[in-house]
Amino acid sequence: MFNFQMSREEVEKLLELQVQTGNMSEQLKEEKLREFDMLMQQRKGGVKYPRIKPQEGYLNTPEMIGTLVIAILIVVAAKKGSAAFVGLLMGILFTYIGIKIIFKDRKEGKRIQFIPIVAAIVGVLMMGYGFFKIFGSDGAQSEFDRIGNAILPFIIIAVGFALIIGYAVSVNSLKKRYTIPVQATCIQLVIPRNGARSPRMRAPMYEYWYNGEKRRTVKNVFSNRGNPAVNEVREIYVSANDDGGYYDPVGSKTQFIFTILIGLIFIVIGGIVVYLSYFR
Numbered sequence: 001m002f003n004f005q006m007s008r009e010e011v012e013k014l015l016e017l018q019v020q021t022g023n024m025s026e027q028l029k030e031e032k033l034r035e036f037d038m039l040m041q042q043r044k045g046g047v048k049y050p051r052i053k054p055q056e057g058y059l060n061t062p063e064m065i066g067t068l069v070i071a072i073l074i075v076v077a078a079k080k081g082s083a084a085f086v087g088l089l090m091g092i093l094f095t096y097i098g099i100k101i102i103f104k105d106r107k108e109g110k111r112i113q114f115i116p117i118v119a120a121i122v123g124v125l126m127m128g129y130g131f132f133k134i135f136g137s138d139g140a141q142s143e144f145d146r147i148g149n150a151i152l153p154f155i156i157i158a159v160g161f162a163l164i165i166g167y168a169v170s171v172n173s174l175k176k177r178y179t180i181p182v183q184a185t186c187i188q189l190v191i192p193r194n195g196a197r198s199p200r201m202r203a204p205m206y207e208y209w210y211n212g213e214k215r216r217t218v219k220n221v222f223s224n225r226g227n228p229a230v231n232e233v234r235e236i237y238v239s240a241n242d243d244g245g246y247y248d249p250v251g252s253k254t255q256f257i258f259t260i261l262i263g264l265i266f267i268v269i270g271g272i273v274v275y276l277s278y279f280r
Contacts, residue, residue: 011036023189023202025230059100067093088130094123118162153273160266167259171252178237178247184208186228190218202227206236206246217246226254 015032018024024032059067070093077085098120105116133141184206191202201222208215217238228234228251237247 008033008036018188019230022230023191025185025187028187059097063100067097084130084133086130087126087133091123091125091127091130094119094126096123098123118166150277153270153277156270156273157267158270160263160270162263163266164260164263167256171247171256174245174247174252175237178239178245180210180238180240181235182208182210182238183233184217184236184246186230186232186234187216188218189227189230190222192222204228204248204251206234208236208238210238219245223251223255225258226251 012033015024015029019026019029070089074086074089074093077089098116098118101116102120185208186204187207188205189202190205201224203218203220203222204227205216205218208217215238226248234248234250237249239245
C-alpha cells in the first residue's frame with residue numbers, strides 16, 4: 001500500500017489528493033496515516049514481516065505473452081484477408097480465456113460468471129468456423145456462407161437478448177445469495193492496481209456494522225456507472241457468512257439499464273437487417 005521511500009508529508013499529500021478527487025473519505029485518510037505511522041515505527045524497531053502475496057490475475061506471465069502473440073497473428077491474418085485464420089485464432093483465444101476463468105473461479109469457490117461462459121461458447125463456434133473454412137470443400141463453403149448470411153441477423157438479435165437475460169439472471173442470483181440488509185457508507189472508490197483498465201473505472205469500498213462488528217467489503221468489479229459518492233450511505237445486502245460480496249440495488253439498477261440499452265442496440269440492428277433482407 002505504502003512506498004516507504006516516501007516521507008510522511010508526501011504520503012499525506014497523496015492521500016489528500018484522493019480526498020479532493022472524491023475517491024477517499026477524510027476518515028479513511030486519517031486511518032491510512034495512522035497505519036503508515038504504525039508501520040514506520042515497526043520498521044524502525046527492526047521488526048520483519050512476511051511478504052504479502054499479491055492477488056493473482058486470471059492469466060500468468062507465459063499466458064499473457066501467448067495472448068499477445070495470438071493477438072499479433074490475428075492482426076496479420078486480418079491484413080492478409082484470411083477470414084479462416086482470423087476465426088481460428090480468435091476462437092482459440094476466446095475458448096482458452098473463457099475456460100481458464102471458469103476453472104479458476106470454481107477452484108476459488110467463486111460464482112461462475114456469465115461472460116466467460118459466453119466467451120468459451122463463442123470461441124468454440126469460431127474455431128469450428130475456422131477449421132471448416134480451411135478444410136471444407138468449395139461447395140460446402142458456398143452453402144455455409146449462404147446459410148451464415150441468412151442467420152447472421154438472427155444471431156445479432158439473439159446476442160442482444162442474451163445480454164439482457166444474462167444480466168437479469170445474474171442480478172437474481174445476487175438477490176438470492178445476499179439477503180441481509182445493512183446501511184453501508186462508501187469510504188473509498190478503488191481503482192485497479194494494475195492500471196489495465198481506464199482510470200475512470202472505480203469500485204466502491206463499503207463500510208458497515210453487522211453483529212456488533214465493523215466490516216468492509218469491495219468487489220473486484222470496476223465500473224463508471226452506478227457508483228456512489230464517497231461518504232454516501234446506501235442500503236446494500238450481504239450474506240451471513242461474510243463471503244466478501246454484496247448486492248447493491250441502486251448500482252445494479254443503473255448497470256442493468258445500461259445493459260438493456262446495449263442489448264436493444266443489437267436487437268434493433270439485427271431487426272433492421274432482417275427487414276432489409278426479407279421484407280424489402
